[in-house]
Amino acid sequence: MFSRQSLLLWWGITVTIAYLITQYIGNTMEHGHAAVLWTWGVAMAIPTVMTLLLGKEANTLIWVWVLITVAATLENVWVHATESKGLMPFSYHALWFVFGAIGFGYTAAVVDGAKRKQLYAIAAALHVIGAVIVFIDKDLMKGYEYIVLAVIQGVPMLLDLPLRKQHDHAAA
Structure with a gap:
């Protein structure tokens, strides 16, 4: 069928592409x-x-x-469906940085290999910084916010594959 490594590749690709499409939609619609x-x-x-x-x-x-992807997506759907204008800045902007901080922080804690832990810890820290920036002023990154998210969410997953191979090879 497929492996967990190919699943990680699909996560990285789909997240990166979805953020780039989101940026395009945000700039054109x-x-x-x-x-x-x-x-x-x-x-x-x-x-x-x-x-x-x-x-x-x-x-x-x-x-x-x-689970956190489904929860965050359902939260966005709920905010859209209820037209909760007060929650939209959080839901459509800060939530995705908070989501990444939680996911990558957890990932850094549980993966094997110092380089992989470091990669995910840096990704988590960048998400925290992004969340703080968006909480302070959601328009500060307007025009490139989702490009930043594509890089700090998609790229770590794509870089994990060679780091995992390197770690597994060193452990063998």
């Missing part, structure tokens, strides 16, 4: 929330379904990412 939600629904369905298909081979770390 005045009211693109529904288009963004559909983009993320489709993009995250890929690794979520792959996780379900992995079954018992999916470890706790994978399930943590699935």
